[in-house]
Amino acid sequence: MSKAQATRNTKLWRLNVPSKVKNFIWRAAKNVLPTAINLISKRVEITSTCAVCSANEESVLHALIECSFAKSCGFSSPVGFVGCCGSFLGWLEHIFTRCSREDCNIAMMICWRIWIHRNDIIWNDKFGSVQQVLNSAGQLLYQWQVAKKQVYYVDDDVHRLAHGAVSWERPKFGWVKCNVDAAIFESQRRFGLGCVLRNSDGCFLAARCVGRPGMFGAREAEALGIREALSWLKKLQFPCVVVEMDCLQVFQALTEGFSGPNGFGLIIEECRALALSIGEVKFSFVRRSANFAAHTIARAGSSMSDSRVWNLTPPS
Template identity: 40%
Template sequence: MVFDSEDSSKCAQVFMVCWTIWRARNDLVWNQKYTKVGRIVAEAMQHLTQWNIAQSRWSQASLRPDVEGDGASVWARPLPNKVKVSVDAAVFNDRDAVGFGLIARGTDGRLITAKSIVHPHLVSPVTAEAMAIKEALSWIDDMQWPHVTVESDCLVVVQAIRSKTPMRSHLGGIIEECRRLLTQFHKVSLFFVKRSANMVAHQLARESYDYPGRSFDRCSVPVSIQNCIELDLK
């Protein structure tokens, strides 16, 4: 049997695939919802990665902000000569897509630039959040900003990026890429903030499907996004 000849990580993968097949079978029987084989395997690996994150030593206690600067409930302006990038993701189940909102603001709290991205494949919310952070780090690299603070409201992904836990899955590959990008920057920091401190990026992510692949400046940013920025400045 596979359980006699393989190591524990392989056995865990088999167990997780079996469990995901069982869930897909229930979806078909009770909800008439068909799930493709590739999607079943991808979801199994995502669930396994998330389980490994939850079980790893750095998160044995309940998830909570554990780094100074984490957990802000109100957006704050960056220090002089710094840029703050807020990032969020939205899942569009009815459109089989996910969207990302990236917002860069300066010391005055005003918009420097913003970007909306649509990824035309449906992934889990946690994977979408990890993809959004990877997009933000790549964006920072392209823009060549010297000193940047990145803020996300997904604690699981922020802690996964900070950890050294090996991850063998699609989600794990994205986490590893985020780690690689962060190590090549000298002055880029990643923090967790509460949703209330991330409303501008949250709003842009929700509207990203209407603005795929768009970049915005202060003159072209949608009114709804500008209104959120103004609320942060009050």
């Protein structure tokens, strides 16, 4: 075994995903998945056309990466679409080289869910959407982490919010969703906070950007963003709100009853008090790709001396 192969295998088996997903990726890299082309090579009498797109022959690379449906999943994911790799193994090596460990975990979960979706079409005539495949990948990874005690939650109602989503989803009827993020500008010694509010139809309601001087760690800045968002929501008087964030540490602190004498602990306690004064507030954790609008608003805080609000019409 070459050094490159050994490194790739080590990265594969150290992925923080369920064992069945690791085994699936290993089989895909070995080109032993039962794709149409592989079955025909075993003298199974079937058509070689991809059952999902009906446009090309179904190889492992096509089924998981280059099929139009798989390509859409890639474009909408945190990893993005990576083409022209020649083989699934080449794609895998590229992902392992350029992506963070967490993005690698998500990419492998998405490949696995794309294959499940392909099988649902073939065997159950059941077609899903790109958003369903992406979010089920992120949510199943989160649920597995909960089962492995790598992340925790307090009550079943919090858990049912389908944490870990990769793509933004509308809140249920009668609720609004406020996505929140923070951005740190070290060279300017400033930070920005962004909030985006949308209703159960997915329509934009309002957005707020705050730019402030000061240097904070990522955890503290994200917690300040939640506090700022809750203060804003209290003035808007929405009774049922989902507050969504991509910082797992802050989400855990808010939902696990964390308290502490330091600045972070005090901010979390303020957030809980504000949430109680608003009405029904639920906290949700998602991947950054599902929180992109708030992230973009927060980045605008680098050039703002105070705050700005957009109502009904979103900023460009």
